[in-house]
Structure formats: C-alpha cells, structure tokens
Amino acid sequence: xxxxxxxxxxxxxxxxxxxxxxxxxxxxxxxxxxxxxxxxxxxxxxxxxxxxxxxxxxxxxxxxxxxxxxxxxxxxxxxxxxxxxxxxxxxxxxx
Amino acid sequence: xxxxxxxxxxxxxxxxxxxxxxxxxxxxxxxxxxxxxxxxxxxxxxxxxxxxxxxxxxxxxxxxxxxxxxxxxxxxxxxxxxxxxxxxxxxxxxxxxxxxxxxxxxxxxxxxxxxxxxxxxxxxxxxxxxxxxxxxxxxxxxxxxxxxxxxxxxxxxxxxxxxxxxxxxxxxxxxxxxxxxxxxxxxxxxxxxxxxxxxxxxxxxxxxxxxxxxxxxxxxxxxxxxxxxxxxxxxxxxxxxxxxxxxxxxxxxxxxxxxxxxxxxxxxxxxxxxxxxxxxxxxxxxxxxxxxxxxxxxxxxxxxxxxxxxxxxxxxxxxxxxxxxxxxxxxxxxxxxxxxxxxxxxxxxxxxxxxxxxxxxxxxxxxxxxxxxxxxxxxxxxxxxxxxxxxxxxxxxxxxxxxxxxxxxxxxxxxxxxxxxxxxxxxxxxxxxxxxxxxxxxxxxxxxxxxxxxxxxxxxxxxxxxxxxxxxxxxxxxxxxxxxxxxxx
Numbered sequence: 389x390x391x392x393x394x395x396x397x398x399x400x401x402x403x404x405x406x407x408x409x410x411x412x413x414x415x416x417x418x419x420x421x422x423x424x425x426x427x428x429x430x431x432x433x434x435x436x437x438x439x440x441x442x443x444x445x446x447x448x449x450x451x452x453x454x455x456x457x458x459x460x461x462x463x464x465x466x467x468x469x470x471x472x473x474x475x476x477x478x479x480x481x482x483x
Numbered sequence: 484x485x486x487x488x489x490x491x492x493x494x495x496x497x498x499x500x501x502x503x504x505x506x507x508x509x510x511x512x513x514x515x516x517x518x519x520x521x522x523x524x525x526x527x528x529x530x531x532x533x534x535x536x537x538x539x540x541x542x543x544x545x546x547x548x549x550x551x552x553x554x555x556x557x558x559x560x561x562x563x564x565x566x567x568x569x570x571x572x573x574x575x576x577x578x579x580x581x582x583x584x585x586x587x588x589x590x591x592x593x594x595x596x597x598x599x600x601x602x603x604x605x606x607x608x609x610x611x612x613x614x615x616x617x618x619x620x621x622x623x624x625x626x627x628x629x630x631x632x633x634x635x636x637x638x639x640x641x642x643x644x645x646x647x648x649x650x651x652x653x654x655x656x657x658x659x660x661x662x663x664x665x666x667x668x669x670x671x672x673x674x675x676x677x678x679x680x681x682x683x684x685x686x687x688x689x690x691x692x693x694x695x696x697x698x699x700x701x702x703x704x705x706x707x708x709x710x711x712x713x714x715x716x717x718x719x720x721x722x723x724x725x726x727x728x729x730x731x732x733x734x735x736x737x738x739x740x741x742x743x744x745x746x747x748x749x750x751x752x753x754x755x756x757x758x759x760x761x762x763x764x765x766x767x768x769x770x771x772x773x774x775x776x777x778x779x780x781x782x783x784x785x786x787x788x789x790x791x792x793x794x795x796x797x798x799x800x801x802x803x804x805x806x807x808x809x810x811x812x813x814x815x816x817x818x819x820x821x822x823x824x825x826x827x828x829x830x831x832x833x834x835x836x837x838x839x840x841x842x843x844x845x846x847x848x849x850x851x852x853x854x855x856x857x858x859x860x861x862x863x864x865x866x867x868x869x870x871x872x873x874x875x876x877x878x879x880x881x882x883x884x885x886x887x888x889x890x891x892x893x894x895x896x897x898x899x900x901x902x903x904x905x906x907x908x909x910x911x912x913x914x915x916x917x918x919x920x921x922x923x924x925x926x927x928x929x930x931x932x933x934x935x936x937x938x939x940x941x942x943x944x945x946x947x948x949x950x951x952x953x954x955x956x957x958x959x960x961x962x963x964x965x966x967x968x969x970x971x972x
Contacts, residue, residue, distance in 0.1 A: 402766060404580050441776055448776040453515050453552030456522030457536035464532050464540045464642070473629070474531040476640035478582040482631050 389427060390420045493701060496732045499755055500697045500876050503728040504705055505664045506656035506676055507720075509540045509671055510649050511681035512625065512689040513556045519624055519648035520547030520590065531641040537647040541585035546774055547746065553648040554778065556680040557597045557622050560650055561889050564617050566601025568785050569661040572621075574775045577767045582640055583627040591651075591789045593769040594772045596621035597778065603674070604797060605666045606815060610668070614654035615667050650681065656695065656705065656853070665717050668692055673796050673819050691715045692918075696727040698735070706731070714748050715938040723748040727755045766783050777910045796878060799824055807836035814846050823848070829865035834872050844867060846889055862893050869904075870899040879908050883955050884934055896906040925949045932970060 396416045407415065443474040461474050465479075470477040521538035531736055538545040561568050573595040577586040590817040598620035605613040623766060629638045652671065658664045672690055675681040682688045692715075697708035709731070711723045726748075730739055740875040746755040794802070796818050803814040803824075817827045817840060826847075831839035847868065851858055870886055874880045880888060890901055903909060911938060924945060925932050935941040942963070949962045 398766075402578075402768070441771075446776065448778055449548055450551040450554070451517075451522065451548045453517055453550050454522065455517050455524045457517075457538075458523035458534045460537075461530075461532045461535070463537065464535045470637070471640065472634070472637075474533070474641075474644075475633075476532070476582075477493055477634070477637045479641055480631060480634075480638045481582055481629065482638075 389423050390417060391423070492663075494698070494728055494732060496784055497736050500701060501728070501732050502659060502701045503661075503724065504656050504697050504699060504708075505660075505724055506695040506708075507654045507658070507664065507667065508693040508695070509652045509654075510625075510667065510693075511560075511652060511671075511675055511683070513553050513622075513648035513650055515550060515552045515556065515648060515679055515680060517550055517552075518646040519550055519553050519622065521646055523646065525647045529643055531639075532643060533644040535645065539642055541587070542806035547590065547772075549775070550648065550779070553622060554780070555784075555788060556648075557620060557650055558780070558785055559792065560652070560675065560677050560680045561598030561601065562785075562789050562792055563650070563674050563680070563708055564598070564603060565600035566617055566620065566622065567599035568667040568780075569595065569599055569781065570780045570785070571595065572597040572908045573873075574622075574772045574778070575769045575770055575771045577623075579765075579767060581626070582638060583642075583645070585627070585642065585645065589624050589626065590775070592621035593770075595777075596688045603653065603667065605663065605670055606800075607662070607666060608812070608813065610811070613657075615657045615663075615664075618655050620650050620652045623649050623651055643863075645873035656697075661721040661728075661908050663725050664694065664969075667668055668717050668720055669819070670796070677795050677821050679792055679793075685715050685717070687917070688715055692720055694720060694723055696724055696731070697741070698728055698731045706735075707743050709744055709746050711746050711748050712758070719748055719750050722750075722753050723755055726753060726936055730755065741883075757942075762860065790954055793821075807831060807840070809836065809840055813840045813844060820858065826858055826861070826865045830869050830872065832869075835867060838872055839869075839873070842872065842889075846886065850889075850893060862896065863889065867892050867896075867899055873898060874903060878958070881910055881955065881958060883950075884908050884910065887955070890916060893902070907956075909953050909956065910958050911953055916967055917953070917957050917961055918969075920949050920952045921945070921962065921969060924952065925969065935970055936972060939967075940972060942966050944971065945970075 393412050393416055396412050396419065397407065463478065465471050465474070468476045493502055500817070513519070514863075515525055517523065518539065523536040523539055524534045525532065538547055558568055558803055572592055574590050577591045578588040596619045600618035600619070603615045605615060607613060615660060625647040627640055627642040629640055631638050634641045635820050653669050654667065654734040657860075658667055672683040672685075675684045675690070681690060685691065691713050694711040696711065697706040699706040709727060710817055711727060714720050727746070732743060734892055745758050747758050748755050763831045792829075799818040800811075800814045803809050803818060804811060809817070818824045819890040823843065827839060827843045832845060847858070847861065847863065851861060856862075868889075871892070872886055874888070875882060875885050888902060888908060891897070891906075892899055931941070931944060935945065945966050946959060947963050949966070950957055950959060
C-alpha cells in the first residue's frame with residue numbers, strides 16, 4: 389500500500405493541516421516509509437484470530453447515572469482563544 | 484427488493500406514476516441524568532457551558548467512562564422495537580472537524596451497534612398495517628450548540644449538549660408516502676415515551692430525523708436518494724417528503740439526474756434546498772476508539788430489562804379493543820400517549836367505556852389541544868370527568884348540560900355533584916313542569932301545531948323550543964314523548 393500526492397493533500401485537508409506544495413513530495417515519501425514498515429504485519433497469518441482489544445482480560449468500566457461533574461465554566465473556558473460571557477467564540481460557521 | 488405499493492400511494496408525474504421510497508434516521512436523546520461518557524448533567528436550559536466536564540470539552544488526557552443507564556436505555560429501546568440485542572458492541576470514532584465538536588471526532592458505533600434488526604408496526608387510518616423494518620440502533624454522543632446570530636463575524640459555542648447520549652434509530656427504506664413517514668415517527672415517539680427512554684420533545688430537538696427520499700417507477704430498483712437533515716417536527720417531515728419527492732420527479736421528467744446530496748428543509752418556504760456543498764465528500768475515517776473497550780453485556784441483564792418492560796402501545800391498543808370494546812381508531816388515539824391512556828382507564832373504571840372514550844377523545848382532548856395543555860396538567864381531573872359521566876348516567880343532567888358543566892369544572896374547578904346542586908342544573912323530569920312549557924308553546928303557535936300534525940317530523944321544532952324555554956334542563960326524551968302524546972302524532 390502506498391499513497392500518491394493527491395492522497396497526501398487530502399489527508400492534510402481532512403486534518404486541517406496547511407501543507408505547501410513543495411512539502412508534498414517529502415511527506416509522501418515519509419508516509420510511504422511508515423506504511424511499508426507497518427505492512428510487515430501482513431506477513432503474520434492472523435486468519436480467524438479475534439482482534440485484541442486489551443492486553444489484560446478486562447471488561448469495560450461503567451459509571452452510575454449520577455451527576456458528579458460540571459459547574460466549572462471558568463476551567464472549561466480557560467484556554468479559549470476568545471470568549472464572551474460564558475461562551476467560546478469561534479470564526480463564524482454557517483451552513 | 485421491490486415491494487409493490489397500492490396505487491393510491493403513487494405520485495402522478497407528467498410521464499406516468501412514481502413511487503416514493505423513504506427511510507429515516509431518527510436521533511433520540513436518551514433519558515438520563517448524566518452524559519454518555521461523563522458525569523455532567525443533561526438538564527435542558529442551563530447557563531452556557533455550566534454542564535460541561537473536562538471530558539466533554541475534550542481536554543487532553545481526559546478519558547470517557549460509559550454511563551450504565553444509557554446502555555440500559557438503548558437495550559430497552561431495542562426490546563421495544565422487537566429488535567435483536569447485540570451482547571457485544573463496539574464504539575468507534577467518527578472523525579470530522581466542526582466547532583461544535585471539541586474532540587474532532589464523535590464517539591459512535593459503526594460496525595457493531597448495540598441493537599440490530601427489529602420492526603415497528605403502523606396502523607394506518609385506512610385500516611392498512613405497514614411493517615417498517617429497523618436496521619439498527621446505536622449509541623453516540625451529541626454535539627454542542629452553535630449560535631450564529633449573536634455577533635457579526637463570530638459564532639458562540641455552548642458545549643452543554645456536547646456528550647449527551649443519543650440513540651440513532653435507523654429504519655429500512657420501507658416507507659412509501661409522507662403519511663407513512665409521519666405515522667412512523669409518531670409511533671416511534673410513542674414507543675420511546677412509553678419506554679421512558681426518550682422524552683420525544685421535538686421542540687427542544689430531543690427527537691429529530693434525517694429523512695432519506697428517492698423516487699422510482701413502480702417495481703424498478705431504488706433511485707438515487709437525497710438526505711434531508713435534522714427535520715424537527717412530524718408535520719415538517721411530511722412536508723419535506725412531499726416537496727422532495729415532487730422536486731425529484733420534476734427533475735427526472737425534465738431530463739435531469741438526481742445527485743446524491745444532503746439537503747435542508749426550510750419550514751418558512753416549505754421546500755428543501757441543497758446545503759452549501761462541502762467540497763469533500765464525507766470521509767469520517769471510522770476506527771475503534773482506543774479509549775473504550777468493547778461493550779459486553781450479560782444475557783441476564785437483557786432478560787431482566789425485558790421482564791420489566793411496560794405495556795407498549797400495540798399491546799395496550801389490543802387490550803383496549805378487547806376489554807373495553809373500543810373501535811380501532813379510538814383505541815389508537817387513546818393509547819398514543821401513556822398519560823392519556825391512564826386518564827381514560829381512570830374514567831372508564833366502573834363506567835361505560837365507550838362514553839368515557841368519547842368524552843376523553845372529543846371534549847377533553849379537544850379542549851386541551853385548543854389551549855396547548857398536556858393531559859397531565861388537565862384542569863379537569865379524571866375523577867371530575869368520571870363524576871360528570873355518573874351524573875349523565877343517573878339521568879341527573881342531560882348531555883347538553885354536561886358540556887356546560889364540563890366548562891364550569893374546567894374554568895372554576897370543584898365537585899361536579901355540588902356544582903349541579905348549587906347552580907340548579909338538574910334535568911327537569913317533573914312531568915307537570917314540562918307539560919306547562921309545552922302547552923304554552925303550543926298555544927302560542929297554532930300554525931306549527933297544524934303543520935306537525937300533518938308532518939310528524941316537524942315535532943323537532945317543538946322539542947327545540949321546549950328545551951330552550953327550560954334552559955336546556957328538560958329531559959329531551961321526556962319532552963319528545965310528551966309532545967307526541969299532546970299532538971297526537
């Protein structure tokens with residue numbers, strides 16, 4: 389599996405990362421090196437093996453339906469680049 | 484799959500008939516105190532960003548922990564939809580960027596949803612039964628809320644809703660008309676409210692639908708579909724289907740092609756329009772969320788929830804028809820809302836069920852509708868309405884006076900028995916009093932007497948006059964009998 393230049397541009401766009409045209413070839417090479425490295429896994433036959441979800445056998449932790457959090461509006465907004473009152477402010481997006 | 488639709492559902496085009504095919508994705512907010520993966524409250528209407536945990540705000544290092552009640556609610560919903568419950572399901576990340584989604588992904592279920600195939604039965608007003616397949620139900624997070632009208636160049640973000648649990652209920656493309664689509668959502672809403680798994684409040688956006696619409700010639704394969712996003716009332720769902728089907732038919736008949744796209748319904752104009760196109764087709768790059776293990780449930784949990792399910796609308800409707808002898812339509816109306824069904828049963832207990840149904844459906848529901856009130860806060864209680872029915876059954880008041888009495892109880896409250904005594908509303912059955920009234924009318928209208936003798940049907944005029952003269956308190960049957968005797972007809 390390998391990626392072409394168009395795929396690199398697409399992935400960058402989906403991740404909202406600005407990539408200049410002269411960076412594409414370089415990134416394409418890097419990504420393909422990573423993919424080739426990972427592709428070594430294909431050599432292992434895992435026919436009929438369940439995907440492993442945890443290294444120790446354990447069940448998903450669950451929580452009671454109780455209100456234990458919230459009311460921390462200043463903490464939540466502390467890193468906001470811009471705020472007004474108790475709202476985050478972001479550049480306008482309207483569909 | 485081709486399912487031949489009866490002709491009446493087909494839409495006429497310039498070049499022949501068309502069949503509309505509809506499937507819905509309904510998003511239902513799960514009834515729970517806390518969010519799906521955090522301990523913040525789900526309550527509606529709080530100050531912005533006050534019900535947000537650091538998990539909901541997607542601060543680095545925060546880990547989601549699932550709310551066990553949300554799991555139970557999804558299972559209850561699945562059971563209520565006669566669906567397969569998957570004892571193992573998986574949470575995935577659905578990746579996209581939007582300011583209402585701080586994580587940059589929505590935790591959802593993609594390949595392995597918690598609930599599999601099921602079905603919902605619709606009893607249409609014409610007597611037809613439509614079975615709608617359920618494809619799946621999965622759990623996912625809701626996004627935050629954006630306000631666009633507060634500032635000229637900026638949008639405001641409130642994350643209170645971010646992370647609240649939603650159930651996405653996906654139907655199969657089994658619906659064939661706007662009426663069926665509306666009936667489906669109404670039925671789904673009713674089932675969810677009975678189960679207590681979603682309050683179904685469409686005004687607050689707690690139940691909303693994405694509507695997939697395509698058209699085809701009867702018997703042909705499915706056409707290309709368009710998805711109308713986020714329609715938030717049953718009436719609008721009907722309008723959106725009708726408009727969209729017509730748009731597609733016109734486009735195809737004019738030689739155009741349907742492009743698969745996402746559209747919006749504009750209630751003010753009653754039309755759908757394409758959303759400003761996203762240059763990129765959706766590419767969500769789903770993958771299993773590494774923060775969450777697969778969800779495994781014990782069969783005993785499902786069995787336990789199943790044993791505790793309440794009586795659902797279909798069962799209640801069947802029981803009302805069987806035990807109370809109600810017609811299908813009346814039983815349907817009375818069982819759509821759990822509260823209305825309970826009210827009716829209170830009134831019907833020990834009384835004539837048909838009279839009770841009549842009063843609840845016509846007088847009470849009509850009055851509640853007019854004032855936009857819920858039956859739970861009805862000014863006339865079931866005990867008061869029951870007392871009014873008792874007064875009619877005992878012949879103490881006439882049906883007409885009963886309506887006046889209902890109005891008095893509605894506005895002023897009080898015990899119907901006492902009101903009847905205090906206001907002298909008792910029906911006059913005293914023959915001599917009625918006789919006197921009848922004699923007076925006959926004496927004043929000799930011409931009418933002649934006419935009535937010639938044509939007994941005209942006796943109705945006398946009945947009306949006598950009732951009027953007695954202030955509605957005379958017993959109409961008594962008046963009728965008396966007149967017939969007096970006039971010799």
